[in-house]
Amino acid sequence: xxxxxxxxxxxxxIAFALFSCTDKNDEVITGEGNxxxxxxxxYNANNLAFDTPxxxxxxxxxxxxxxxxxxxxxxxxxxxxxxxxxxxxxSYFIVDESTTASTLLNLPNIPAANxxxxxxxxxxDQAQFNLGATGQGDFLALAQTAGMMWSWSAGYKFxxxxxxxxxxxxxxPTSFMVHTGQTGTDxxxxxxxxxxxxxxxxxxTITPQVHIMADISKVLDGTNKVSxxxxxxxxxxxxxxxGANLPLITANLSNMFSVEHVHxx
Amino acid sequence: MxxxxxxxxxxxxxxxxxxxxxxxxxxxxxxxxxxxNFPPLAYDLxxxxxxxxxxxxGKKLFYEGRLASDGIVSCGFCHIQEDAFTHHGHSxxxxxxxxxxxxxxxxxQNLGFQTxxxxxxxxxxxxxxxxxxxxxPIEMNGDFSKAIAMMKSDAEYQKLFxxxxxxxxxxxxxxxxxxxxxxxxxxxxxxxxDKYRRNETxxxxxxxxxxxxxVFNQKCATCHxxxxxxxxxxxxxxxxxxxxxxxxGRFRVTQLAQDLHKFKVPSLRNVEKTAPYMHxxxxxxxxxxLEHYNSGVGNSTNLDPIxxxxxxxxxxxxxxxxxxxxxxxxxxxxxxxxxxxxxxxx
Numbered sequence: 001x002x003x004x005x006x007x008x009x010x011x012x013x014i015a016f017a018l019f020s021c022t023d024k025n026d027e028v029i030t031g032e033g034n035x036x037x038x039x040x041x042x043y044n045a046n047n048l049a050f051d052t053p054x055x056x057x058x059x060x061x062x063x064x065x066x067x068x069x070x071x072x073x074x075x076x077x078x079x080x081x082x083x084x085x086x087x088x089x090x091s092y093f094i095v096d097e098s099t100t101a102s103t104l105l106n107l108p109n110i111p112a113a114n115x116x117x118x119x120x121x122x123x124x125d126q127a128q129f130n131l132g133a134t135g136q137g138d139f140l141a142l143a144q145t146a147g148m149m150w151s152w153s154a155g156y157k158f159x160x161x162x163x164x165x166x167x168x169x170x171x172x173p174t175s176f177m178v179h180t181g182q183t184g185t186d187x188x189x190x191x192x193x194x195x196x197x198x199x200x201x202x203x204x205t206i207t208p209q210v211h212i213m214a215d216i217s218k219v220l221d222g223t224n225k226v227s228x229x230x231x232x233x234x235x236x237x238x239x240x241x242x243g244a245n246l247p248l249i250t251a252n253l254s255n256m257f258s259v260e261h262v263h264x265x
Numbered sequence: 266m267x268x269x270x271x272x273x274x275x276x277x278x279x280x281x282x283x284x285x286x287x288x289x290x291x292x293x294x295x296x297x298x299x300x301x302n303f304p305p306l307a308y309d310l311x312x313x314x315x316x317x318x319x320x321x322x323g324k325k326l327f328y329e330g331r332l333a334s335d336g337i338v339s340c341g342f343c344h345i346q347e348d349a350f351t352h353h354g355h356s357x358x359x360x361x362x363x364x365x366x367x368x369x370x371x372x373x374q375n376l377g378f379q380t381x382x383x384x385x386x387x388x389x390x391x392x393x394x395x396x397x398x399x400x401x402p403i404e405m406n407g408d409f410s411k412a413i414a415m416m417k418s419d420a421e422y423q424k425l426f427x428x429x430x431x432x433x434x435x436x437x438x439x440x441x442x443x444x445x446x447x448x449x450x451x452x453x454x455x456x457x458x459d460k461y462r463r464n465e466t467x468x469x470x471x472x473x474x475x476x477x478x479x480v481f482n483q484k485c486a487t488c489h490x491x492x493x494x495x496x497x498x499x500x501x502x503x504x505x506x507x508x509x510x511x512x513x514g515r516f517r518v519t520q521l522a523q524d525l526h527k528f529k530v531p532s533l534r535n536v537e538k539t540a541p542y543m544h545x546x547x548x549x550x551x552x553x554x555l556e557h558y559n560s561g562v563g564n565s566t567n568l569d570p571i572x573x574x575x576x577x578x579x580x581x582x583x584x585x586x587x588x589x590x591x592x593x594x595x596x597x598x599x600x601x602x603x604x605x606x607x608x609x610x611x
Binding site: 129130131132133134135136137138139140141144145149151152153154155183184185242243244 | 309312313386387388389390391392393394395396397400401408409410413434436437438439440441442445515517518519520521524
């Protein structure tokens with residue numbers, strides 16, 4: 001009896017093992033689902049808040065009152081290494097810290113699969129510019145309404161980061177405006193690739209949400225240090241919208257994102 | 266009786282047929298022919314192939330005052346066909362609310378051959394160029410969302426967008442593509458000079474004009490190259506800087522010291538009709554322009570080296586040479602283009 005009991009347990013265990021094995025191996029993943037990318041803007045270890053003083057490593061006290069950036073060209077990598085590219089024309093978004101809805105990008109029609117990586121661009125890529133208006137749909141209108149059109153150069157602001165600052169030499173709060181975009185010498189578009197800590201399981205019934213942290217402190221205070229004080233040349237505010245600082249800031253942008261976690265609900 | 270019934274049956278069919286034709290995409294391709302004396306086309310026709318209906322929509326948009334914030338200032342307001350699509354008599358052009366710009370209206374002709382646009386080359390694609398004047402607060406001060414809403418509520422535009430584009434969408438992409446098609450097709454290639462170059466009837470130049478052409482080739486054609494009369498480069502031609510404007514030119518786009526006060530070399534086609542001259546319209550006559558090159562060129566770090574040879578600033582021109590040059594430049598006037606009904610507002 002004892003033997004029989006043990007035997008039964010073994011059989012049941014094997015059956016379970018087999019059953020769960022078959023379950024894993026034979027799960028046919030078909031159809032399409034949705035995936036959401038959440039862009040959670042933070043400043044170092046704090047949730048980003050407007051008009052709140054943050055001190056950077058240049059000794060500047062920065063208060064932010066505008067933060068917007070263009071996210072584009074989203075590509076998802078599956079467990080087997082193959083990729084799914086979100087159709088280019090449906091892959092341009094403006095993340096705006098002042099509008100909560102804009103920080104959650106909903107990507108429909110994603111093939112059901114287990115995804116290990118996400119990559120995206122910050123800005124509008126050169127290939128798109130070379131196509132002229134082709135493929136832009138109504139993004140120009142959207143960008144203009146959001147104040148993200150760089151109209152004097154017929155392009156886009158890839159990043160708009162604005163506020164006020166003070167420092168040891170700039171004692172009264174002085175405005176700063178950081179705008180990146182295409183210039184005559186630099187494209188200033190960058191791509192970011194992030195590994196997911198757990199796979200995003202896109203199913204017809206599961207919409208994974210990838211929680212991405214964007215550490216805004218790194219815009220000026222990342223690998224490259226960009227001084228607002230030094231850019232306040234005329235005493236009229238630090239206007240960083242062209243020149244050699246833009247590629248430095250663009251490099252900082254490429255390193256400011258990380259994935260905090262993935263929800264598979 | 267039987268035939269009558271049949272007719273009644275057929276009638277609605279006929280009606281719906283013609284209705285469909287009126288309302289759906291019409292692919293009537295417009296052939297873009299590169300004149301044999303022109304350099305190769307820079308514009309990529311594959312991305313935005315011009316069609317009759319796209320062109321018609323583009324022309325309507327070009328002359329559409331309702332795109333501007335004041336409902337008046339259209340593209341055609343400053344780009345007047347009989348003046349080779351420039352703003353005749355205005356050194357600096359004015360936009361909505363009597364705002365005055367800082368530059369002279371450039372001509373619209375043969376734009377598909379250009380690799381960059383605006384005096385400073387701020388944009389490199391013809392389809393995107395209209396964004397600049399359309400949204401500039403001192404030009405049309407336009408808003409894409411408002412313009413699109415206006416067109417969406419206008420039956421004529423609803424129809425034209427359906428005829429011009431496969432997706433029929435009224436959006437900023439199709440609006441810019443239509444404008445691109447119109448501007449692309451505005452070609453000037455039938456001046457007396459062109460006919461001379463192609464050995465066509467009517468292509469006879471007088472001795473004075475031929476002498477002018479010889480002077481031109483010797484003294485001007487380095488920058489005003491090819492039969493389009495530009496090498497598409499940015500250069501400083503020694504104009505003293507107007508301190509009230511201090512237009513930094515190409516520097517605005519590149520922020521490179523070597524680009525300070527450089528401007529795009531303009532085409533000289535129809536130059537007889539495009540006065541006043543230079544990026545700020547400072548010279549009212551061609552004689553004034555030639556005198557600048559002869560005696561007015563100022564030295565600076567960025568002065569084009571070609572205008573400072575052996576310590577002589579500018580280009581020496583005798584009175585005879587100047588007369589010959591002006592006679593030659595007038596052979597570049599293309600009456601067909603200046604009066605072509607396809608391009609005109611009415």
